[in-house]
Amino acid sequence: MVNAAKKIPVGAHYGWQDWLAQRVTAVIMVLFSAVIIGFFMLKSGVNYVEWKELFRLQLFRILALLFLLSVYYHAWIGIKDVLMDYIKPAGIRVGLQVAVLLFLLACSIWSVTIIWGA
Amino acid sequence: MKFIIERFDPNQDQKPYFKEYDIELEPSDRMLLDALIRIKSIDDTLALRRSCREGICGSDAMNINGKNGLACITKIADLKEPVKLRPLPGLPIIRDLIVDMTQFFKQYNSIKPFVINHDPPPEKERLQSPEERLELDGLYECILCACCSTSCPSFWWNPDKFVGPAGLLAAYRFIADSRDQAVNERLDNLEDPYRLFRCHTIMNCVDVCPKGLNPSLAIGKIKEMLVRRGV
Numbered sequence: 001m002v003n004a005a006k007k008i009p010v011g012a013h014y015g016w017q018d019w020l021a022q023r024v025t026a027v028i029m030v031l032f033s034a035v036i037i038g039f040f041m042l043k044s045g046v047n048y049v050e051w052k053e054l055f056r057l058q059l060f061r062i063l064a065l066l067f068l069l070s071v072y073y074h075a076w077i078g079i080k081d082v083l084m085d086y087i088k089p090a091g092i093r094v095g096l097q098v099a100v101l102l103f104l105l106a107c108s109i110w111s112v113t114i115i116w117g118a
Numbered sequence: 119m120k121f122i123i124e125r126f127d128p129n130q131d132q133k134p135y136f137k138e139y140d141i142e143l144e145p146s147d148r149m150l151l152d153a154l155i156r157i158k159s160i161d162d163t164l165a166l167r168r169s170c171r172e173g174i175c176g177s178d179a180m181n182i183n184g185k186n187g188l189a190c191i192t193k194i195a196d197l198k199e200p201v202k203l204r205p206l207p208g209l210p211i212i213r214d215l216i217v218d219m220t221q222f223f224k225q226y227n228s229i230k231p232f233v234i235n236h237d238p239p240p241e242k243e244r245l246q247s248p249e250e251r252l253e254l255d256g257l258y259e260c261i262l263c264a265c266c267s268t269s270c271p272s273f274w275w276n277p278d279k280f281v282g283p284a285g286l287l288a289a290y291r292f293i294a295d296s297r298d299q300a301v302n303e304r305l306d307n308l309e310d311p312y313r314l315f316r317c318h319t320i321m322n323c324v325d326v327c328p329k330g331l332n333p334s335l336a337i338g339k340i341k342e343m344l345v346r347r348g349v
Contacts, residue, residue, distance in 0.1 A: 008278050008279060010279050010310050010312055010313050011306070011307065011309070011310050011313070012309075012310045012311055012312070013306070013309050013310065014309070014310075014311060015309055015310055015311040015314060015344070016309065016315070016341060016344040016345045016348050017348070018311065018315065019315055019341055019345070020345055081311075081316075081318075084311065084312070084316075085272070085275045085276065085316070
């Protein structure tokens with residue numbers, strides 16, 4: 001009998017979603033970075049008070065969170081890809097992927113507490 | 119002229135090693151393959167594949183000074199000395215410059231490299247308009263030398279799962295063919311994080327293709343079709 005577990009099945013029927021998400025999050029990161037760079041260029045010598053003032057704006061807080069979530073999601077896709085390339089045993093790979101996911105989830109929660117905490 | 123060639127005979131050697139050759143070239147030796155044939159006339163233990171000697175059969179693909187190419191259309195005058203020759207990277211070495219292409223052709227076969235058309239065959243042939251035929255330019259010229267796939271890190275890491283640039287170029291060649299009716303099956307077959315999406319567009323394939331083809335562009339079009347189909 002053929003040992004089916006030894007066959008290499010492919011055809012997971014996903015992939016383009018990650019590909020698209022990676023590009024969308026990249027665009028968000030570029031746009032937010034441009035806003036931040038623009039802010040620093042327009043206001044030479046930004047001090048802590050002004051910086052805090054900026055984060056008092058609810059819209060800016062949301063944009064900052066959107067940026068950070070984009071960073072985490074972008075990182076998740078990238079690291080998942082790296083793990084898929086280099087970690088061959090599926091069990092270890094899933095374990096590491098879960099660890100990365102939990103870490104990024106913690107980062108997300110932490111980001112919310114930082115942005116809305118101060 | 120100095121050549122350093124990677125040698126490996128599985129019957130004798132534990133692992134590959136480099137052997138130096140210093141040979142006198144004749145004025146008629148213009149291409150790297152001419153030099154290799156001259157080396158082989160001195161040392162007939164050197165094993166390499168070659169056939170048409172004009173860049174059509176794709177037999178003599180090898181790693182030339184760190185970059186994959188066909189020996190028969192690589193000008194000796196353009197090469198930096200010493201010329202370092204190695205077998206195509208990432209595939210098992212059979213002997214010296216000859217690699218086992220099984221994995222490469224397995225991937226090529228997996229994309230069903232033939233027109234699938236369920237209509238009854240016409241008396242003569244399935245016709246295409248000149249515009250429809252134009253779609254295939256830049257796709258059909260591939261000679262399957264494996265220069266591209268064996269320069270692709272994604273193919274090195276996952277040769278059993280990632281189709282590789284040559285296979286994906288061929289896949290798009292049939293997706294783009296107006297006579298082919300299996301576009302959805304073909305896209306289904308490629309909708310996979312390994313088979314297609316291991317490609318991260320580093321474009322080594324475009325850099326090395328001896329026929330000047332652009333697998334990255336074809337892969338990009340397949341990705342675009344999958345996104346358009348899915349969103």
